[in-house]
Amino acid sequence: MRVNFQLLLSTLALTTQLVASETHTFHYTAxxxxxxPDGVHEKQMIGFNGKWPLPEIHVxxxxxxxxxxxxxxxxxxxxLHFHGLFQKGSNYMDGPQMVTQCPIAPNDTYLYNFTVPDQVGTFWYHSHTGAQYADGLRAPFIIHGVDEEDEPYQYDExxxxxxxxxxxKQYEDVTKEFLTRYNPTGAEPIPQNLLMNDTANATIHFDPNMTYLLRFVNMGLFVSQYVYIEGHDMQIVEVDGIAVEPYSVDYLYLTAGQRYSVLVKSKPNRNRNYAIMQKFDNTMLDVIPTDLKLETLNYIVYNDAKPLPLAYHKDGAKSWTDFDLKPVGDIEIxxxxxxxxxxxxIMDNLGDGVNYAFFNNISYVPPVxxxxxxALTAGEQAVNADVYGSNTNAxxxxPDDVIEIVINNKDTGRHPFHLHGHTFQIVQKSEAFPDDEPQSYNETDHSEFPKYPMIRDTVTLEPNGYVVLRFRADNPGVWIFHCHVDWHLEQGLAVVLIEDPLALQSQTPPDDFYQNCVNNGVPITGNAAGNSHDFLDLTxxxxxxxPLPLGFTLKGYVALLVSTLVGLFGLYSIVQYGLEDSITDDERIQKNLLNILKANNIIPEEADETTRL
Known part of the structure; x- marks a missing residue:
């Protein structure tokens, strides 16, 4: 009898893995x-079981x-969304509310129950309800390998x-101040500080003569960050859960949602301690308040008896991009x-005066x-994009098609885009272009495609530039693709990919999936409007x-708002002049007007009485 030894070895390996696998059970109350967090301002953070920060999860x-x-x-x-996990066969565990689940109502419980069969690396979990994770509902989620193929690099700790x-401020208050007609330019809320390991001025202990794997996760809401370490080289070995050929860098650049794992060789002695710095990408800030620290000092400590290091400023760093990285295994385009x-x-204003974000003139609005x-209840009509609604950008x-997503940025901002349920290949990525010269991708005239493109799940789209992504539709589900600047997601910068919906219908969500909907008064069948009698009726x-009235522009809206404020204060000055005996109040009125304009993000915070209105 002939024995297929390769098949036998594969079967034994799979059996060993199944026997060795564990079930990790957690009971958390948010x-x-x-x-x-930053030692400057006390606030209400969202913790688990009365504690914050949230726990790291390791499996x-x-x-x-x-x-x-x-x-x-x-x-x-x-x-709760487990960022970067494919959730194959368990799309209902992906987490974004009104995309793959109804929200969890107060006092209700939902069981997130899934396996992690084929992924290894650095991930994280966070609320996918509005911008809620700004209040701390987020933490790292690490999947460790079980053999050398899973982690083809060596480290000690x-x-x-x-x-x-x-x-x-609480995220709801910030959101209200952001999405208002009094912020017609759509200027993103400016954060007050930087955190590392959920604190300011974090300490990370090193021992001599060790090789450390440092897993960096940007769990922020808005601003990209630079990270660099004084006196230590870094070798990138993993990006967004994908092992890459080691690549040496002297800084990292992480947008919201991105992860990098790097190998760092520690010093041979405990003679001194070193700085680990993090820095805002201040080009993403419309205004830089005078009290905002753009750079924060943290500590690599070898010896607690030695002085803590001073701030270290990186000059002349060698720039690098995704195209300098290559996944392990020669994975071709x-x-x-x-x-x-x-x-x-596109970022533009609608008739309510609020600045929204659009893909192809559609701003994502959650369905009923x-x-x-x-997808689960539409039967054969699930393959018709219309049943998912006019404003979901579905x-x-x-099945198994190669999908290419081309994103052309008609905006002057930087956008980190994240795809649920998949990683993607980055086959084209432009530099930033000047504000008045946006460039769109030309499929007949572009730079050469890489043979082994970088693979990840979150990519940065440069101002006025473009990016081209490819992936295979091999994971039936409803997957949202969105900007991970959560303010832009709140503005509607998202599309929904309905992947192989007929195969998806074989998935069976648990009872509490539907109970969440019942408790929220959400129908458990129907199209985007909740109509289950006629799936093409979206009433x-x-x-x-x-839209804004014809001919009404953003500049016109701002000019009208400023003119109205000036007019109101003109009336105010007349009243004040009549009530107060011979008091020249022009200076005070000017200051009051400036304060209102600053509060509504119409002029920069640093403007003074000499500013031309």
Whole structure:
């Protein structure tokens, strides 16, 4: 009898993994905890079981996770997304509310129950309800390998290092101030500080003669960050859960949602301590307040008896890009696409005066029914993109097609785009272009495609530039593709990819999936409008506001707002002049006007009485 030894070895390896796999069970209640993350301002953070920061979760490849999340926030919904996990066969565990699940109502519990069969690396988990994770509902999620193929690099110990920006106000208050007609330019809220490992001036201990794997995770809401270490070289070995050939760098640049793992060789002695610096990408800030620290000092400590290091400023760093990185395994570029999706990013105002974000003139608005429920209950009509609504920007993908997403940035801002359920190849990525010279991708005239393109799940789109991504539609599900600057997601910068919906219908969500909807008064069948009798009847669906009146522009809106304010203060000055005996009040009126304009982000914070209005 002939024996297929390769098959036998593969079977034995799989059996060993199944026997060795564990089930990790967590019972967490999300509730407010008083904390002071940056040591400057105390606020209510969202913790688990009365504690904040949230715990890191560490599992091995092949393990099962059972996380019971109880919403103890009393007056707010919540949800949980495991950023970067494919959730194959368990699309209902992906987390974004009104996309793959109904939100978890106050006092309700939802069980996130899934395995991690084929991924290894650095991930994280966070709320996918509004901009809620700005209040601390986020933490690293690490999947460790079980053999050398999983982690083709050697190290002695690892350190998980999270970075974030932080706001002193609660996320709901910041959102209200952001999405208002009094902020017609759409200027993003400026964070108050930088955090490392959920604190300011973090300390990371090193021992001599060690090789450390440092897992960096940007869990921030908005601003990209630079990270660099005094006197130590870094070798990138993993990006967004993808092992790469070692590549030496002297700094990292992480947008919101991105991860890098680097190898760092420690010093041979304990003679001194070193700085590990993090720095805002200040080009993303419309205004830089005078009290905002753009750079923060943290510490690599070898010897507690030695002085802490001074700030270290990096000059002359060698620049690098995704195209300098190569995944392990010589993974070649995918074939020419079967389906190309071209998306133009635009930021503009609608009739309510609010500045919105658009893909192809559509600003994402959540449907009445989660898109996953529509896919599960629409039968044969699930392949018709219309049933998912006019404002969800839904695209239906055929099984195993090569999908190409082209994103042209008609905006002067930088955008980190994240795809749920997949990684993608970066086959083209432009530099930034001047404000008045946006460049779109030309499929007949472009730079040469890389043979082995970088693969990741979050990519940076440069101002006025473009990026081209490819992936294979091999994971049936409803997957959101969105900007991970969460303020831009709140403005509507998202599309939904409905992948092989007929195969998706074989997935069976658990009972509490539907109970979440019932408790929130959300239908458990129907199209984007909740209509289950005629899936093509979208009467009552959620829509974006009507456009501005013809000829009305953003500049006109700002000019009208300023003119109105000036007029009101003109009336105010007349009244004040009549009430106060011979008091020249022009200077005070000018100051009051300046304060109102600053409060509504119409002029920079540093403007003074000499500023031309």
């Amino acid at each position: 509730e407010y905890v008083t904390a002071n 091995n490849k092949g393990d099962r996770v059972q996380l019971y999340l109880t919403n103890g926030l009393h007056d707010k919904n919540t949800s 690892e350190r998980v290092i999270s970075i974030a920006d932080t706001y002193h 995918l074939d020419e696409p079967d389906h190309r999706i071209v998306l133009d990013v 029914v989660p898109s996953l429920i529509t 695209f239906v993908l055929q 009552g669906e959620n829509l974006q506001p009507q």
